[in-house]
Amino acid sequence: MWGNLIVLHDDTEERTAKELDGFVSWHTCMRSVYIGDDRLVSREDIPENISYHFGFAAYQLILEIVTGVHSRLFGESEILAQFRDRFRKENLNDSPFSKNLHKLRDQILEQTKIVRSKLLTGQGRQTYGSIADSFLKEKESVSLFGSGKLVESILPYLVQKGRSVTVVARNSERLSQLKSRYAVQTSLWENYTDRSESLVIASSYFPETLISNIKSKRLIIDFRAETELQHIPANTKYVSFKDILANITETENHLTNLRPQILSLIEELTREREEEQIHLLHGWEDLACLEK
Numbered sequence: 178m179w180g181n182l183i184v185l186h187d188d189t190e191e192r193t194a195k196e197l198d199g200f201v202s203w204h205t206c207m208r209s210v211y212i213g214d215d216r217l218v219s220r221e222d223i224p225e226n227i228s229y230h231f232g233f234a235a236y237q238l239i240l241e242i243v244t245g246v247h248s249r250l251f252g253e254s255e256i257l258a259q260f261r262d263r264f265r266k267e268n269l270n271d272s273p274f275s276k277n278l279h280k281l282r283d284q285i286l287e288q289t290k291i292v293r294s295k296l297l298t299g300q301g302r303q304t305y306g307s308i309a310d311s312f313l314k315e316k317e318s319v320s321l322f323g324s325g326k327l328v329e330s331i332l333p334y335l336v337q338k339g340r341s342v343t344v345v346a347r348n349s350e351r352l353s354q355l356k357s358r359y360a361v362q363t364s365l366w367e368n369y370t371d372r373s374e375s376l377v378i379a380s381s382y383f384p385e386t387l388i389s390n391i392k393s394k395r396l397i398i399d400f401r402a403e404t405e406l407q408h409i410p411a412n413t414k415y416v417s418f419k420d421i422l423a424n425i426t427e428t429e430n431h432l433t434n435l436r437p438q439i440l441s442l443i444e445e446l447t448r449e450r451e452e453e454q455i456h457l458l459h460g461w462e463d464l465a466c467l468e469k
Contacts, residue, residue: 179281179454183218184235185211186228188247190403198222201278203263205256206327206381206402207249210242212281214274236281237447243285244292246439249402249422252297254304255330257289262326288446296439306334308421309377309398315339317395320373321361323380324351327400331379332359345369346380378406 185200188208196202199218200211215231223229230238243260245252262268264282269275309331313319316339321328324346335342336359343362344355352363364370366387375396385407394413398421399406405417 179236179450180232181215182232182235182281183211183213183215184230184238185213185223186230186238186242187211188228197224201269201274203260205259208242208247210239212239212278214277217274233447233451236285236450237443239281239285240288240292240443240447241440243289244297244439244443246436246443249418250305250308251436252439254293255327257286257293258330259326261286284450288443288450291446292439292442295442296435304330304334305379305400306331309400310334310337312396312398312416313338313340313375314395317341317375318373319343319375319377320345320369320371321377321379322346322383323378324348324355325380327379329355331377331400332361335377336360341373343373347382 183200185197186208187210192209194202194204194209197211197213199222200213203210203212211227212235241247243257245254245256248256261282264278266279269278305327313335318341319335320343321331321335322345324344328344328346332342332344332355341362342359343364344352345364345366346352347366349365352365355361356363371391373394375394376391376398378397378399378401381401381403383401388406388408388410391410393410396414396416397406397409398416400418400421402418405419406415409415
């Protein structure tokens with residue numbers, strides 16, 4: 178089925194969240210992935226400075242990404258939730274191409290579950306939320322900046338242990354959604370009044386000018402991978418994303434040591450998927466009659 182699959186992968190710091198004709202895009206804070214069909218796109222339109230993968234090698238790359246093999250926090254599970262959400266049926270149109278993306282999503286999720294159950298279950302902290310929880314105290318007040326998928330994955334960990342959490346963002350509709358799901362207070366950026374003991378930054382948008390209005394904190398945790406705060410309030414402990422990675426415990430180091438086993442299993446699962454489809458003369462079966 179995936180003999181005509183094309184995946185473009187850009188994880189450079191200079192990347193922009195652009196769209197490419199003929200491809201369905203998936204943008205995260207770490208990478209941009211573009212998925213297409215060889216018969217529906219022109220290779221001349223593919224940028225030269227982007228990683229190109231074809232056929233079952235493309236399928237294998239998606240499986241590696243979704244299992245967290247290429248994540249900075251190795252084995253993290255948020256990427257799985259992001260993939261599932263991006264390729265929900267309601268987020269895709271009704272074209273034949275999109276129908277095959279549904280199949281791709283289901284097969285990737287099926288094999289990701291196999292990898293995680295065999296090699297990653299019970300292997301310790303694999304989420305950003307659990308890491309934030311390890312730094313924060315019980316019953317302290319926390320301001321969480323952002324309203325995206327990362328925030329929603331962190332929130333279940335922050336609201337436990339008697340903490341008072343305020344979510345700060347620009348999107349009022351999104352804030353209302355989060356407030357309906359979690360026991361939190363919310364505030365728009367322009368209305369935010371700093372009263373919390375600790376801050377968690379989980380948004381790419383965080384103006385440096387805001388720091389001048391923030392009082393000294395016990396702790397600031399910054400999950401932004403590409404930048405760090407330049408001006409930190411006095412007497413405040415600042416934990417950057419680099420610091421988080423540098424303080425990975427022995428459990429996470431063990432996860433990294435599992436990398437060869439995980440990659441080997443992914444290769445095996447990809448071969449099995451290819452053998453299942455070997456009888457198909459065409460690539461994406463529902464697209465066999467389509468032309469470029």
